[in-house]
Amino acid sequence: MGLREYVVRRIFQLVITYWAFITLLFVLFRAAPGDPTSMFVMDGMDEESRQEIIADLGLDQPLYLQYVDYMGQLLSGSFGVSFRYREPVWDVLVIKFWNTIFLMGAAVICAYVIGVLAGALLGWWRGKRAERVGIVAGLMARSSPEFWTSIIVLSVFAFWLGWLPSGGMRSIGAEMAPSFSARYLSTDFVYHLVLPVMAATIYYMATPLLLMRNTMLDVLKADFIEIKKAEGLSELTILYKHAARNSILPVVTMAAIVTGTAMGGSLVIETVFNWPGMGREMVEAINYNDYPMAMGAFFLMGSVVIIMNFVADLLYVYLDPRVEYK
Amino acid sequence: MSKLELDDLRTYYRMEEGWIEAADGVSLSLEANETLGLVGESGSGKSTVAKSIIRLLPDNGEIVDGSIRFDGEDITELSKRELRRRIRWKEISMIPQSAMNGFDPVYTVGEQIVQAIRTHESDVSKAEARERTKELFDDLGLDEERVDDYPHQFSGGMAQRAMIALALAVDPSVILADEPTTALDVVIQDRILGTIKEMQDELGTAMVLITHDMSVVSETCDTIAVMYGGRVVERADAETIIKRPKHPYTLGLRNAFPDITADSQELVSIPGSPPDLLEPGEGCRFAPRCPFAEDRCWEETPQPETHGDGHVVECHRADEAEYLRKEANRPETWRTDD
Amino acid sequence: MSRETQGIDSMASDDGATERIRALAVRTWRTFVDVFEGDRMGQIGLALLLIFALMGMFGPWITPHDPTEINRDDDGSALRLEAPSTDHYFGTTNMGRDVFSQVIVGARASLIVGTIAALIAVTIGTNIGLISAYYGGWTEDVLMRITDIAYALPFLPFVIVLVFLLGPSIWSIIIVIALLLWRSTARVVRSQVLSHKERPYVESARAVGASDLRIMYLHILPNVLPLAFLYAAFSVAWAVIAEANVSFLGFGDPTMISWGQMLFEAYTADAIRFAWWWVVPPGVSIMLLVMAAFFIGRTLERVTNPELRHAE
Numbered sequence A: 001m002g003l004r005e006y007v008v009r010r011i012f013q014l015v016i017t018y019w020a021f022i023t024l025l026f027v028l029f030r031a032a033p034g035d036p037t038s039m040f041v042m043d044g045m046d047e048e049s050r051q052e053i054i055a056d057l058g059l060d061q062p063l064y065l066q067y068v069d070y071m072g073q074l075l076s077g078s079f080g081v082s083f084r085y086r087e088p089v090w091d092v093l094v095i096k097f098w099n100t101i102f103l104m105g106a107a108v109i110c111a112y113v114i115g116v117l118a119g120a121l122l123g124w125w126r127g128k129r130a131e132r133v134g135i136v137a138g139l140m141a142r143s144s145p146e147f148w149t150s151i152i153v154l155s156v157f158a159f160w161l162g163w164l165p166s167g168g169m170r171s172i173g174a175e176m177a178p179s180f181s182a183r184y185l186s187t188d189f190v191y192h193l194v195l196p197v198m199a200a201t202i203y204y205m206a207t208p209l210l211l212m213r214n215t216m217l218d219v220l221k222a223d224f225i226e227i228k229k230a231e232g233l234s235e236l237t238i239l240y241k242h243a244a245r246n247s248i249l250p251v252v253t254m255a256a257i258v259t260g261t262a263m264g265g266s267l268v269i270e271t272v273f274n275w276p277g278m279g280r281e282m283v284e285a286i287n288y289n290d291y292p293m294a295m296g297a298f299f300l301m302g303s304v305v306i307i308m309n310f311v312a313d314l315l316y317v318y319l320d321p322r323v324e325y326k
Numbered sequence B: 001m002s003k004l005e006l007d008d009l010r011t012y013y014r015m016e017e018g019w020i021e022a023a024d025g026v027s028l029s030l031e032a033n034e035t036l037g038l039v040g041e042s043g044s045g046k047s048t049v050a051k052s053i054i055r056l057l058p059d060n061g062e063i064v065d066g067s068i069r070f071d072g073e074d075i076t077e078l079s080k081r082e083l084r085r086r087i088r089w090k091e092i093s094m095i096p097q098s099a100m101n102g103f104d105p106v107y108t109v110g111e112q113i114v115q116a117i118r119t120h121e122s123d124v125s126k127a128e129a130r131e132r133t134k135e136l137f138d139d140l141g142l143d144e145e146r147v148d149d150y151p152h153q154f155s156g157g158m159a160q161r162a163m164i165a166l167a168l169a170v171d172p173s174v175i176l177a178d179e180p181t182t183a184l185d186v187v188i189q190d191r192i193l194g195t196i197k198e199m200q201d202e203l204g205t206a207m208v209l210i211t212h213d214m215s216v217v218s219e220t221c222d223t224i225a226v227m228y229g230g231r232v233v234e235r236a237d238a239e240t241i242i243k244r245p246k247h248p249y250t251l252g253l254r255n256a257f258p259d260i261t262a263d264s265q266e267l268v269s270i271p272g273s274p275p276d277l278l279e280p281g282e283g284c285r286f287a288p289r290c291p292f293a294e295d296r297c298w299e300e301t302p303q304p305e306t307h308g309d310g311h312v313v314e315c316h317r318a319d320e321a322e323y324l325r326k327e328a329n330r331p332e333t334w335r336t337d338d
Numbered sequence C: 001m002s003r004e005t006q007g008i009d010s011m012a013s014d015d016g017a018t019e020r021i022r023a024l025a026v027r028t029w030r031t032f033v034d035v036f037e038g039d040r041m042g043q044i045g046l047a048l049l050l051i052f053a054l055m056g057m058f059g060p061w062i063t064p065h066d067p068t069e070i071n072r073d074d075d076g077s078a079l080r081l082e083a084p085s086t087d088h089y090f091g092t093t094n095m096g097r098d099v100f101s102q103v104i105v106g107a108r109a110s111l112i113v114g115t116i117a118a119l120i121a122v123t124i125g126t127n128i129g130l131i132s133a134y135y136g137g138w139t140e141d142v143l144m145r146i147t148d149i150a151y152a153l154p155f156l157p158f159v160i161v162l163v164f165l166l167g168p169s170i171w172s173i174i175i176v177i178a179l180l181l182w183r184s185t186a187r188v189v190r191s192q193v194l195s196h197k198e199r200p201y202v203e204s205a206r207a208v209g210a211s212d213l214r215i216m217y218l219h220i221l222p223n224v225l226p227l228a229f230l231y232a233a234f235s236v237a238w239a240v241i242a243e244a245n246v247s248f249l250g251f252g253d254p255t256m257i258s259w260g261q262m263l264f265e266a267y268t269a270d271a272i273r274f275a276w277w278w279v280v281p282p283g284v285s286i287m288l289l290v291m292a293a294f295f296i297g298r299t300l301e302r303v304t305n306p307e308l309r310h311a312e
Helices: A003-030 A036-039 A045-054 A064-073 A089-124 A129-143 A146-160 A179-185 A188-219 A222-229 A236-272 A278-287 A291-319 B046-051 B080-087 B109-120 B126-139 B144-149 B154-170 B185-203 B214-220 B238-243 B248-255 B295-299 B316-327 C014-036 C040-060 C101-135 C137-152 C155-166 C170-197 C200-207 C214-246 C260-266 C274-302 C306-311
Strands: B002-016 B018-030 B035-039 B063-068 B092-093 B174-178 B207-212 B223-226 B232-235
Touching: A003 A064, A003 B214, A003 C137, A045 B002, A045 B185, A089 A129, A089 A179, A089 A236, A089 A278, A089 A291, A129 A188, A129 C274, A146 A179, A146 A188, A146 A236, A179 B232, A188 A236, A188 B248, A222 A236, A222 B046, A222 B092, A236 A278, A236 C137, A236 C155, A236 C214, A278 A291, A278 B316, A278 C155, A291 C137, A291 C155, B002 B046, B018 B035, B018 B046, B018 B063, B018 B232, B035 B046, B035 B214, B063 B092, B092 B154, B109 B126, B109 B144, B109 B154, B126 B144, B126 B154, B154 B174, B154 B185, B185 B207, B185 B214, B185 C101, B207 B214, B207 B248, B207 C200, B214 B238, B223 B238, B223 B248, B232 B238, B232 B248, B248 B316, B248 C306, C014 C040, C014 C200, C014 C214, C014 C274, C040 C101, C040 C274, C101 C214, C101 C260, C101 C274, C137 C170, C137 C260, C155 C214, C170 C214, C200 C214, C214 C274, C260 C274
Parallel strands: B035 B207, B035 B223, B092 B174, B174 B207
Antiparallel strands: B002 B018, B002 B063, B223 B232
16 A cells, blocks of 8 residues: 555545544434433523523524534534633634643643663663663653642742742733734743743653653664674664664654643643643533533543644654555 | 774673673784674674674673774773764774664654764864765765655665765774674675675775674685674684684684685574573583583683684684584584484 | 563464463563663662652651641741741641651652552553554554644643543643543554564464454563553653652642642742752652653563663
8 A cells, every 4th residue: 555545545534534523522412311401501590591502593494404513613613602601612712722732732842852862872781770770751641640740840840949939921011912923932831831831841741751761672772783882883873873763753742642641731730830832721510501602612622632643643754664554 | 903903802791690791802813904703693792892893882791801902092092072982983884684664664764864973073064064975875876866855765775875984974984783684685795795896995094894603704705703602712814714614603603604625515504593692600601502512612611722824713622623524514513412 | 592582482372372471571570670680760760769669658647737737836836937846847838838848748649640640551551562563554554633632732731621621630631631641652662563563473473363352462471561560660661750740730629639730839928039958858759650650661661672781
């Protein structure tokens, strides 16, 4: 099978997965047992407005019509109106979406860069004391849920040392910049970004770190490593250009999974650091019974994961010249 | 002065239970443009010798005694850095058993050869190095265009040729070839050996050919050293080793391969298994498998003795070689009673 | 040749199969003992797990105070946010409850969720992996697409939404976690079964007319069980983390004390600034329990991958 065929097939799978995901969302939020309004409507709503909302949402229609309607809405980019903000969900989420992407994107990138480089080093150091220490540290990081690393990082750097702000995305009184770039390129933003990114990085780093070390151990046994040593190449060249480069494939495929975890982690980290992102919005939406919002946030998070899975697969093919397109 | 000279080399591996004496007092010499065959079963220490020369021993391996002189300089004394910059590949390169695994799978063969050239000759530009790689490919009977192919796109024989190109890339004076043709089928084996020989003559490179296959060395080598249990039990020029060997092990080895001697029709292998080299103690290491072993063979380690023109043998009964040769040709000699 | 590469050779008769399974059980047990004997980290993991298991089982009987009781000093006012003392080893919460007792009792929620969710997930995952690899074709296609979809769902949001829909009880937390957690087991078991399917012992079992079910569950399954155990250990770790996250976000079982919930309360009471004694014990407990599972998993990895066993 050629490369083009592989990509086409993969796109087809992407569409199927997406469709299944969207349908699952529908089932979760609409066909859940009981009358949805009893779960989702806000307190103190009278019967009249309740019926209004039901009609509004099309909940009095037969299920299959609701489904068709729902698909049509999603395809036209509409998530409905938030109960809580009384604004279209999309308008609220679009800003929060980018806030989350910047936070978690930075964290995943940091986690990968540090994890891959340090993991390669651990493999290189096999049998040494430093390797053992590194593994235990990695396992510790992996065993501490995001909220726990967040609390530690917060206690040390914000409360104890007072170096960095304890939460939020910009200093109190700072205006929200009108343009996209000004909003995310300001030093104030970066200043607030550091701590949550650090907390997330510690947790997400562990997976690439340990995986990288494991695959390194296999690669270092390969004949070509010995030849590269015999060629007189420097250790650094052998370690990173050859050994690490060959070990990176399984780590790349894990990227999609780590991104998935990071999407979920945004719920916790944004809650601890009061970060105005999609994750915290989702937690609040559920607490406020704002189900269009919760669904919109879930949809966006799932989309990121699905697309990352797709990208990781393509990247895999690009990185390994031997890959067979199966 | 020899190009490469090993004197009483001892390379041991540290284990929980003690030292494994993988190479125990190995002395060899290699002249410029000479081909030395290093023959023995797996576990005889031949690869350990090669790895000691280029110092690629595993973490638990250690050169505990002896010297390796390259152009008169003891390279066991060199720091890792010096070894890397002056000796590895520039002077001593190697051809591994399986060329396919000898290349990094994620870079093209050309990229890897260019990298080797530019590591040792920093003034060569990428384009020049690439040109040289193409020339090498051409010399070795490979299509020039294939420099841009990845290792997995080569066949076994082609990959081995590419590996030879890599080994010759910076014009070393010694090549260590560790079973370079074992993974290939016989016809290709011959062609590759022919190519190596040709290139070697052209460039004046010396080679250590490590193999378990008597027939390979008999065709290719000037001198042959036979290793057993970490020691060189016999060495001499190729003709002497093939026609008039003195050590019982060499005699046995000769029987195990077909086209060397016409005397024996039957292929006879040496019964028993290689010795345990974990602190073996005194006595000839071949004694347990030797049909001619006497009491003193079990008690005293035989020392290398010269018999005639550069023929060195480690055997208490080397003087009775005529008789041993005759006996060794009879298959019954090698049959164990049980 | 090792068991892993050869597969357990087949015998067709009934007695043969039971015999074989008994022999396998004995051998597996020996390997486990062997592997744990040589591994300090695995031993630490087992020891930690044992301590937490005792806490989980006997928690309510060994706590110095009732974990829900509001402790008061002599004049009757509640002992709010007291620092650790000989009476309250880990101090008290903002409601005057004993942190030490809460930590002990909290082990139960994590252990129940961790073990049961992992057990369900690994059972589902192993079966899906086994069936899809064994039958291949459209069965495999469908099952693997379902696995892909499971991978497309962000774990924590899915769990929270479902827990919210099903109501916050420990059982809904378990079910929801298991509902996604099976996916990784399914993938690894599938790839291992794929390699076993072609081995001689399966061929010969087929040749003597063994049924598909028999081949799958009596011949192939025993060979992939060590891998399933390994993923069970990992699944315990992931499930404990998931439960902690759910509780920390305030969706935990309100009738049970759990470590995540303790931190949720400390966080909402804004106590993490100063009441370290309320924050550190539950956090460290979560970390240690998860680490125990990972340590054990690392050791089990040597059972599934003999090369690691000899290398380290």
